[in-house]
Amino acid sequence: MNDTTPDSLIPYDEIVQDALRGVVTRVLKRIQEEGGLPGGHHFYIAFRTRAPGVVIPQHLLERYPDEMTIVIQHRYWDLEVGPEQFSIGLSFNQMPSLLTIPYDAVVGFVDPAVNFALQFPPKDGEGPSEPPAGPDSPEPPKPDDGGDDDGSNVVTLDRFRRK
Template identity: 40%
Template sequence: MARSIDYGNLMHRAMRGLIQSVLTDVAAHGLPGAHHFFITFDTTHPDVQMADWLRERYPTEMTVVLQHWFENLTVTDEGFSVTLNFGNNPEPIVIPFDALRTFVDPSVEFGLRFETQEQDEDDEEEAEADIEVEAEPERHDAEIVSLDQFRKH
């Protein structure tokens, strides 16, 4: 098979690197101005760590908000951990970057969307990420970067 440039995976890595840089800065200096984040992740990812009651409530996907109350934000090359307040109950959560589905900062209308597509086990082609830019005003009024159009079909 001919060698080719895997733009989809390169974009995924670059987008995760961007999120890692942003969260590392926030961990060190706090959120600047009106910035805040809506982060949606796959709760079925094997490396997600969260309380059982949260996993039961959000069996497939969960969106967390980093805005007014969060602490112990720690960022690594693999992901991040943070303690969030759920009804006056602090709960630590560990979220690997590979589990991310969306990252949105509505204060500046910025967002990233990570698309995944299930692939047939008999398909020997490697699944790739797809990229597109779209507005999503009904949810967060943010520009979303999606990685769907470069996926092999």
């Protein structure tokens, strides 16, 4: 018998990743339709800032030239969920910003309230996402909820990545 597996002419990995990105789309669509997040649910969404179709303010692109993570929890507005991308209003250091993020740019989705996480390989020939962090990774900061912190909605997903 031959121990080599033939190369597939069907891109199963890509099909599965697209289906999993559909989970993100469906969850965001549900939040849009229901007008908010139920219970303690909140999301960390990591994305490649230079992926095709991403629209973010220049100051955020300069601060996060490769990847950033947004928090969707208490303060967001104008969530619009489309078939290829979503847009959302968030505040960064008390500066309101509108972001447009194609699902193909998303590399991570986490709902820590229920310990749910998805991680995606970058699309469109982009390099790999950051390697998983070790067990000593710091807690991500809390999102802007009107407290005295810097108001940033950017956190790291490293603590949710599997080794």
